[in-house]
Amino acid sequence: MIPVIGLLAGLGLGLWLQPTVPLWLQPYLPIAIVAALDAVVGALRALGEKRFNDRVFVISFVSNVIIASAMVFVGDQLGVGSQLSTGVIVVLGIRIFANAAAIRRRIFHA
Amino acid sequence: MSQEAPPRAGGSPWQGSGLLEQIAERALDDDYYVFRGSQPRPSWRTGLLVGLVVTIFAMLVTTAAVQTRNDRPATELERQTLAADIEARQKTLDERRAAAAALSAQVQALQQSAGADTRPPAELGVLASSAAVEGPGIVITTANSQDGLEAGRITDRDLQVLVNGLWYAGAEAVAVNDNRVGTLTSIRTAGDAITINYRSIGPPYSVVALGEPESLQTRFGQNPAGAYWEDRRKRSGVEFAVTPSLEVTLPAVPDQRLDLKHASTLEEDR
Numbered sequence: 001m002i003p004v005i006g007l008l009a010g011l012g013l014g015l016w017l018q019p020t021v022p023l024w025l026q027p028y029l030p031i032a033i034v035a036a037l038d039a040v041v042g043a044l045r046a047l048g049e050k051r052f053n054d055r056v057f058v059i060s061f062v063s064n065v066i067i068a069s070a071m072v073f074v075g076d077q078l079g080v081g082s083q084l085s086t087g088v089i090v091v092l093g094i095r096i097f098a099n100a101a102a103i104r105r106r107i108f109h110a
Numbered sequence: 111m112s113q114e115a116p117p118r119a120g121g122s123p124w125q126g127s128g129l130l131e132q133i134a135e136r137a138l139d140d141d142y143y144v145f146r147g148s149q150p151r152p153s154w155r156t157g158l159l160v161g162l163v164v165t166i167f168a169m170l171v172t173t174a175a176v177q178t179r180n181d182r183p184a185t186e187l188e189r190q191t192l193a194a195d196i197e198a199r200q201k202t203l204d205e206r207r208a209a210a211a212a213l214s215a216q217v218q219a220l221q222q223s224a225g226a227d228t229r230p231p232a233e234l235g236v237l238a239s240s241a242a243v244e245g246p247g248i249v250i251t252t253a254n255s256q257d258g259l260e261a262g263r264i265t266d267r268d269l270q271v272l273v274n275g276l277w278y279a280g281a282e283a284v285a286v287n288d289n290r291v292g293t294l295t296s297i298r299t300a301g302d303a304i305t306i307n308y309r310s311i312g313p314p315y316s317v318v319a320l321g322e323p324e325s326l327q328t329r330f331g332q333n334p335a336g337a338y339w340e341d342r343r344k345r346s347g348v349e350f351a352v353t354p355s356l357e358v359t360l361p362a363v364p365d366q367r368l369d370l371k372h373a374s375t376l377e378e379d380r
Contacts, residue, residue: 006161010168018176029174036167046142054156056141061163091133098137 027076028069031085035068036061038092038099045099048106068092236282239292239363243283247358248323248330250276252339253314255347262346264313266299268339269306272317273297275335279326281319285360287311288318292363307367314349323354 021029039061046052068088075084235241250272255262273291276284284291289306291297296306303310319326330336330352343350 002157002161003164006164007168010165010170011172013165014169014172014176019173021173021177026177029170029177033170033174036170040164040167042138042142045138049142051142053142054160058156058159058163060141061167094130094133095137098134102137 027085028072031068031072031088032065034089034092034096035064038095039064041096041099041103045102045106048103064092238368239283239290240368242290242360242362243320244357244359245320246323246354246356247281247318247320248326249353249355249358250317250319251314251349251351251353252317253349255349257347259346262348264304264315264348266297266304268342268348269297269304269315269317271335271338275330275333275339276317276319276326278333278335279319279321279329281321281326283320283360285318287316288361290361290363292367294367294369295363307364318358318360320358320360323356327352327354 039057042060043052043057046057071088072085075081078084232241236243252264252268252272254264269286273284273286286297286306289295289309289311291306298305300310303312304315305311331340339350342348
């Protein structure tokens with residue numbers, strides 16, 4: 001119940017406040033969102049498998065966002081630019097797909 | 111290990127045949143497996159924490175979406191402006207290229223018309239003073255002053271001014287004492303006499319100019335050379351008389367004064 005309320009509250013806040021992302025944060029935002037998405041999809045799968053643990057979810061969410069942002073930052077500093085971000089996106093994308101497939105299997109038994 | 115069972119945390123890290131496969135197999139954080147069973151009942155605090163995290167997540171997503179949406183008109187406008195700019199520049203380039211082609215064609219046509227001297231050789235002979243000519247003209251007779259003073263002597267410079275003045279007045283051919291003035295002719299003092307085409311001449315000097323007599327006479331009288339000679343006549347008393355003539359004859363310049371020393375024909379097919 002609380003997560004649903006949180007989801008709606010977050011959506012409402014985002015639409016209502018429409019915060020402007022500061023320029024220095026802009027490169028990190030998309031990667032951070034993909035990392036967060038990975039944590040959320042993973043949590044949904046765990047929920048389906050009755051393995052969900054809120055501590056694990058919170059920690060994986062925060063650490064995912066931080067690590068993804070850190071990799072973008074390191075990539076910038078090393079001069080590899082967006083290539084490291086591409087790696088992050090690829091890995092997280094595969095994880096999201098695999099988790100989504102697991103959820104799908106559980107729901108549709110297919 | 112069966113296909114359906116998800117890999118455990120304790121399994122070999124190199125179970126999958128490839129890195130990507132491995133990532134796909136271990137998609138779910140191992141922690142969820144580790145914590146299984148030993149998980150306490152969800153408390154208020156952790157439930158609130160999950161809610162907070164979900165709130166942050168939703169906010170992140172909406173913020174990014176809103177930001178991208180807001181930025182789109184600007185980027186779209188920029189893109190369209192750039193495209194229009196490129197189009198305009200390309201049009202300008204095409205126009206310039208067409209103009210350049212037209213102009214170069216014009217230049218070529220002009221070069222062709224300029225390069226081909228269509229005048230008959232006889233006429234060119236007149237201008238090059240390599241042919242003897244006859245026709246209407248004026249005869250100017252001039253001699254040293256009667257008093258025999260040095261100022262009354264006609265010098266090479268006087269004759270140079272006279273000949274140049276006649277050219278300037280529109281003469282087509284000029285001769286001094288039957289010596290045609292050509293492109294390489296010089297009028298110089300050598301000792302007591304004046305030489306023209308390396309032939310010595312003495313007073314009285316008879317300068318013949320071919321051209322329309324009336325206009326030659328008028329224009330010579332008006333130009334600086336005419337004024338100079340008028341001054342010479344009045345001050346130094348040199349004799350100076352202009353006689354129009356319907357029929358004057360001028361010889362050609364001697365061949366040795368027509369030799370081309372440095373020039374050669376331009377080899378170019380036109």
